Amino acid sequence: MERKLKVYVYREGEKPIFHTPFLRGIYASEGWFMKLMEGNKQFVVKHPRKAHLFYLPFSSRVLRTVMITPESRDRRKLVGFLKTYIDKIARKYPFWNRTNGADHFLAACHDWAPYETRKDLRLSLRALCNADVSKGFILGKDVSLPVTSVRTSQNPLKNLGGKPASERSILAFFAGNMHGKIRPILLQYWENRDPNMKIFGPTFQGIDGKMTYIHHMKTSKYCICPKGYEVHSPRVVEAIFYECVPVIISDNYVPPFFEVLDWETFSVFVAEKDIPSLKDILLSIPEERYLTMQLRVKKVQQHFLWHSKPVKYDIFHMILHSIWFNRLHQLRTR
Incomplete structure (x- = not known):
């Protein structure tokens, strides 16, 4: 993977739902992955035709916060918002349509993410914290995203370790x-x-x-x-x-x-x-x-473990490897 994998990160999408990593709390995994993926020079390429995989850099946590209000808790709005985004990507680039999104991936930690992505993103590689096989998590395609409760974004390794x-x-x-x-x-x-x-x-x-x-x-x-x-x-x-x-x-x-x-x-x-x-x-x-x-x-x-700059075999590399692994599995079994 380290020698071959290349990823294109879509620039489309407005902040804060897109391109805005939140690095604290129980949903921090999607934020840290977004931050490190968008800032990566080893795997990320500027030209999409060189990519094996395509990253959709949105935050399921922020999507829920922005779109859901006390007056309206209709989750279908979240699904519709993502459909509009995917339609925009599909119109602008040829890559989504050639696989129906099977070589695209996302990292989403909010509990509602499986519901938000089950329709228009159903064929994509979904890294989900809510990895529940009874609620649509698909073994061999979807990836279990670790839930990391980060207390201090400046030092995610604070208090690491314990007694012997x-x-x-x-x-x-x-x-x-x-x-x-x-x-x-x-x-x-x-x-x-x-x-x-x-x-x-x-x-x-x-x-x-x-x-x-x-x-x-x-x-x-x-x-x-x-x-x-x-x-x-x-x-x-x-x-x-x-x-x-x-x-x-x-x-x-x-x-x-x-x-x-x-x-x-x-x-x-x-x-x-x-x-x-x-x-x-x-x-x-x-x-x-x-x-x-x-x-x-x-x-x-x-x-x-999260690091300010990815370290070999750390959580960033492990998540990306699981996504890469599942994509290869799809290609071998289709």
Whole structure:
């Protein structure tokens, strides 16, 4: 990929929906990818006829913010807006029409992105945070975009790392809002039930100033990553960031970079129905296996990090590789 891949970035589209990367918060992945893609000199070409792939640089987060108002929450407006954009691209260039957009790609992190793109962009390569196979995510074409909660855009690697395995005294940790149906069940069974299971609701931040969220991530063996309203959670990448073994509770979730990473070697998948048995499942994991998983979390960590300038094997390269990989898969199987 590094030797061959060339990408054309469309210049069409007005700010802020296009060409405006937002680099903080839980939707930061699409912003960081946009920033690094548009500023890239290794993969990006100025002349579209030299390109293998074509990037559509819009923000699903901003699209939703700009187009949806308290008076009108009709998501069809978002679909119509993107159709107008695609029609403009198709009229101006010959590249969309020759493949119906199959060699075009986007990176969209908002929960609504699968809906926004399911019609006119259905054949395109979609890098989606909401990678839900039950809601139209297509294995072999779509790409699971990691949800990275960036707190400081000036230094996305701030607080990276955690305690060594021998100093992780907490068995399992979760804290968060009660989004969706799974998290209330998690709290029903485990909040204040066991001193080794640090499971908190949205009031967690108010507990003893020193007992911070990051501190718990850095000192827990397992970090619980339950789905919210949708299948994804920023806690998966946060766990890796703080070198805590992720425990993913989301039945239809496709983890990022599964084409090249064996997630079962550095994380635990627990079925939603097995939340009552969560502690038993974790305790059944032999200490030797846990230590191996924790070391592998540290090893794969490099693939989930944003840098101000892309670094080989980092998250920017991994996302682009997944898109390139899926396009090659399409060409081989058609």
